[in-house]
Amino acid sequence: MNIAVIGGGFAGLCAAVKCAEIKTNNVTVYERQEKxxxxxxxxxxxxxxxxxxxxxDLSKYVTGDREKLSGIYKNASFMNVIDFFEKYxxxxxxxxxxxxxxxxxxxxxxDVLLNAAKNNNVRIITDTYIExxxxxxxxxxxxGSEYDRVILACGGKAGVYKEQEFNxxxxxxxxxxxxxxxxxxxxxxxxxxDFALLxxxxxxxxxxLISDSADSxxxxxxxxxxxxxxxxxxxxxxxxxxxxxxxxxxxxxxxxFLPFMSDIEVRGLFEYKKNAGLDLFKGLFTDELAxxxxxxxxxxDLNAVTKGVKHQTFKVKGLKEYKAAQVMKGGIRLSEINDxxxxxxxxxxYITGEMLDVTGHCGGYNINFAVVSALKAAGDxxx
Ligand SMILES: Cc1cc2nc3c(=O)[nH]c(=O)nc-3n(C[C@H](O)[C@H](O)[C@H](O)COP(=O)(O)OP(=O)(O)OC[C@H]3O[C@@H](n4cnc5c(N)ncnc54)[C@H](O)[C@@H]3O)c2cc1C
Numbered sequence: 001m002n003i004a005v006i007g008g009g010f011a012g013l014c015a016a017v018k019c020a021e022i023k024t025n026n027v028t029v030y031e032r033q034e035k036x037x038x039x040x041x042x043x044x045x046x047x048x049x050x051x052x053x054x055x056x057d058l059s060k061y062v063t064g065d066r067e068k069l070s071g072i073y074k075n076a077s078f079m080n081v082i083d084f085f086e087k088y089x090x091x092x093x094x095x096x097x098x099x100x101x102x103x104x105x106x107x108x109x110x111d112v113l114l115n116a117a118k119n120n121n122v123r124i125i126t127d128t129y130i131e132x133x134x135x136x137x138x139x140x141x142x143x144g145s146e147y148d149r150v151i152l153a154c155g156g157k158a159g160v161y162k163e164q165e166f167n168x169x170x171x172x173x174x175x176x177x178x179x180x181x182x183x184x185x186x187x188x189x190x191x192x193x194d195f196a197l198l199x200x201x202x203x204x205x206x207x208x209l210i211s212d213s214a215d216s217x218x219x220x221x222x223x224x225x226x227x228x229x230x231x232x233x234x235x236x237x238x239x240x241x242x243x244x245x246x247x248x249x250x251x252x253x254x255x256x257f258l259p260f261m262s263d264i265e266v267r268g269l270f271e272y273k274k275n276a277g278l279d280l281f282k283g284l285f286t287d288e289l290a291x292x293x294x295x296x297x298x299x300x301d302l303n304a305v306t307k308g309v310k311h312q313t314f315k316v317k318g319l320k321e322y323k324a325a326q327v328m329k330g331g332i333r334l335s336e337i338n339d340x341x342x343x344x345x346x347x348x349x350y351i352t353g354e355m356l357d358v359t360g361h362c363g364g365y366n367i368n369f370a371v372v373s374a375l376k377a378a379g380d381x382x383x
Contacts, residue, residue, distance in 0.1 A: 004147040005029045006130045008036030010367050011353030011374040012153035013113040014084065018378035020120035027122045032129040032167065037110040039159060048106035049364040051081045053097040060361045062240045064180050068334035069358060081371045088116040098364050131170040149348050149381050156328025156354040158184060168355050172332060180357040181244060182330030184319045186236040189253065191229030191314040197295060198225035201288035206259035209238045211251035217241045220259060230314060233362045239319055240329055240359055247318060255312040257285060267306045280305060327366055329359045340380035341373050350377035
């Protein structure tokens with residue numbers, strides 16, 4: 001078969017290599033940048049968090065079609081991702097469930113993929129931006145060449161892209177594929193307020209997104225205060241639930257800086273400290289956070305102090321832009337594909353990775369989904 005893959009990122013390279021394992025297949029990858037796999041280098045802060053031991057836990061993914069996602073994940077697992085990379089020579093290590101290359105270098109992952117592509121005779125055509133895929137007498141036409149199968153693996157518009165437009169958007173539009181409204185995801189959240197006192201400091205907290213139009217969502221860990229609002233992994237995860245509707249209706253993030261204690265216990269602690277003549281916040285929080293918490297609160301009113309510590313409210317204004325985001329949330333609706341990622345409108349055309357309306361939390365879930373989808377699509381093609 002002649003197989004074309006559009007996009008030489010995680011999904012595209014993995015799908016291409018797997019398709020090319022059948023030696024009679026001719027596989028061509030079209031990549032718009034000067035080199036395939038460029039984005040791999042910037043993932044996981046240069047370490048590439050490849051997948052996660054919880055990679056099959058569907059609660060870690062956000063999608064408009066949860067039922068379809070369960071179907072997709074039947075007979076697919078994060079173990080397929082590990083097996084694939086190990087087969088091509090990558091050593092891995094795990095840290096708190098997150099799986100990294102043993103070298104702790106994202107370049108090892110890219111090298112493994114590019115080597116595997118080379119050894120399996122995958123043709124990679126770089127500096128080539130595909131805008132259109134058409135169909136003629138049972139074959140797909142890309143840049144004047146005919147293909148029996150096509151895999152779309154164009155990713156999203158987060159991170160590296162210079163252009164503001166989603167790179168696969170023209171193809172999506174030309175093929176009339178239905179898509180979910182997209183927005184930046186796994187990014188900082190802009191909030192109202194004066195963050196100068198917090199001076200880019202960090203704090204452990206449980207953060208909860210509250211809005212009238214959706215269920216509340218929480219996460220816990222180290223948050224970071226920035227000049228525009230909130231950042232850090234728990235905030236990134238909440239950003240996946242901040243959509244247009246929630247923003248239009250108004251929402252806020254409540255931070256609890258002592259989540260392991262109840263309100264009554266915290267009040268009791270402050271009462272003890274006050275009676276002992278101690279500074280209420282010393283030994284609990286950074287000086288920056290202490291100054292912020294004291295700012296508009298009567299320090300003698302222990303109920304108000306407790307409220308500030310357990311229910312500090314940050315009104316959400318919006319999300320950071322795509323270039324500061326790790327993923328594009330939303331994308332092509334899952335109703336456009338079957339459980340093997342094949343288009344229901346265009347048999348023989350597969351859609352994979354971040355192009356689809358599936359976004360994972362921080363922790364390797366997005367690369368996991370890109371690779372799982374690629375291997376499943378390629379598996380269907382070569383079966
Ligand atoms: C800074 C940063 C850090 C991240 N860290 C992690 C992490 O540690 N773990 C994790 O799970 N996720 C991480 N992510 C998210 C993860 O990188 C993506 O979800 C993943 O790369 C998606 O894979 P993909 O193959 O679908 O798309 P991509 O990897 O984006 O690949 C798409 C490729 O297609 C090419 N392309 C696009 N359109 C066209 C076209 N029309 N013609 C030709 N070529 C085209 C692009 O140039 C690109 O090379 C991170 C993202 C960023 C930005």
